[in-house]
Amino acid sequence: MSAGGTGPMSLLSKIVGRPSKPASTLLRAGAPAEPPGSWSDVVNSYQLPFDQSGEQARAANAAEAAYYAQSDRIAHKWHSYLEVYDRHLSQYRDKPVRFLEIGVFQGGALQVWRRYLGQAAILNGLDIDPRCAQVDDPDLTIHIGSQTDTALLARIVEQMGGIDVVIDDASHVSEHQIATFEFLYPLLAPNGIYIVEDVHCSYWPDFGGGLRAPGAFMEYAKGLLDRLHARYVLDPDPEDRDPGFADVTHGISFHDSMVVFEKRASKGPPRTNAVGTRWTF
């Protein structure tokens, strides 16, 4: 197949020939000629009326059921997050999970987490807005301060006796998300889960982002994908081959607007094992 044809090789040559746009032509559907006017236009376009009791009745998993049962303080999540939460957090239900949500807002999300995770969960919230101290539910612990204050983060983790789950739903500024992750991920328990949500902000300059913008959280997360594969890199720079992150990370999942990091205790070097006794050719 020639490079000018329409087969897989021409597709490959197009991809290879355009390194600044690594996304393939796979499944193109066509987009409007003009981009959205602003990030708030994007958000507003997806803020549609809905029937909460109908959603509750149709709940496809326990996280949806817990979320749509919320009737007290306001919680605000995108619908698609709920399935992702359930996939990663169901392992902690009815266990004494040490859980920190950064970004408390009205406190409703923490009440949802209580409903979902159960009475044994140790639920903490951190918010920069001092009004969040008014979230005075006796089964929640609220800390006031910035997600980039590492001394505060260290104190919170110490008070919690360690930390199993972090959800970063705070400023959504890439620099903050990266600083918080870099401090808390190493402190996260083996087998812990770290979720950064609303990473669509990573595509918006108002939050320190932009498509493939240096410094955007999404670019940082893509870099961590390479670090997850550091043991396979053949390049000379030892930094690119440092296995420290890979050794404690089981996986990174990218979902629409969420990145989930799964830690794994003493994962160690990979193994490759052939099994069976008979060669076919």
Ligand SMILES: C[S@@+](CC[C@H](N)C(=O)[O-])C[C@H]1O[C@@H](n2cnc3c(N)ncnc32)[C@H](O)[C@@H]1O
């Ligand atoms: C999107 S709201 C959180 C919503 C809540 N998690 C929920 O699901 O209902 C974001 C919150 O992050 C807080 N915030 C903004 N910048 C922050 C920072 N640098 N450190 C900590 N919290 C911050 C805001 O005050 C706000 O309450």
